Amino acid sequence: MKDPYETLGVAKKASADEIRSAYRKLAKKLHPDLNPGDKQAEERFKEIAAANDLISDPEKRRRFDAGEIDASGAEKAPPNARYYRDYAAAGGHPYEGQSAYGDFAQGDDLFAELLRRSAEQARRRPGADLHYELPVDFLDAVNGATRTITLPQGGTLDVTIPAGVEDGQTLRLRAKGAPSPGEGPPGDALVQIVVKPHRFFTREGADILLDLPITVKEAALGAEVRTPTTTGNVMLKIPKRSNTGDVLRLRGKGVKARGGAGDERVKLKVMMPTEAEPELDAFLADWKPAGTYDPRKEM
């Protein structure tokens, strides 16, 4: 970072008015929008803007002069600031001016033809695509649904959520974006789906995952238990001597996808009773396993 006084071309003792006038003179010359073809104008303009920022503020100037802050301490230009020229370079916007070359465009030579063609192109330019984000309930994403978005600029947008839509997926609604600045077609609306998490279901590809708590008795003796799926409850057969971590598969109860549906994978979780069970305690105290029952023999 160069010395701000040098950048603005003023003396160290320059008055506030002198600084202001020096800055204005340079800004008029170097503003990127007044120099659309000069790639370096932006850098130079930022430099003088930063220099002005530093020494036009009496407090910052005092601290700089005292050596408390260096010249880069005043850099305040936002990193991604875009100038008007970045947009004006494209045609088809409401600020477009043509009167500067209208007379050239009347003729029948090559240049007139080119001007007419580019004006025609600008007129037919489609409107901009508009982006939206749509939070969707887990089950709606699995089973499909219809939702209405109320647009920030007024109006509504009906969105059909296809069954099996994934988190982060984008739906394109043709011609529901911004209108064309000329007479072209409107842009598209791009709706990004954000799937909200479910209380007990999760999803892995086309499969639905569920942790299913079962009692000690159901685990030991086997049972049929009511099990939620994304389309309602079903009865699931738990085999005898099931364990925590065993996975049972409900075929076709997953997400409907092209070429069939996924499965629901039910992972069992054996739960001990949370309240005192004297009978169970008494039985277990007397119980002598018949076989070689040692769950830690692999360790």
Next chain:
Amino acid sequence: MITEREFLERARLDRRTLSVWIEEEWLIPARTSDEFAFTDMDLARANLIRDLKDNMGVNHEGLGVVLHLLDQMHALRRALAAALESAHERRPSSEQ
């Protein structure tokens, strides 16, 4: 699309100033049923207007002239770029 409220905040403008700028056609935002809808381009243009007024001392009368000339210049640059591009496209075939 940027709503009016967000635009005022990001362009650091008050509502009255904005309505004057729109009346003068320095800004031409899109209109929806009952509200303005601004683009990033409108925002960049508002920043340019502020630079011209506040930092370069262009007064109210002069601003319209400056903006008009700037827009003419952009149109000319675009026309020139299109002409050059078309000339480049033609060149290879004429050399064969």
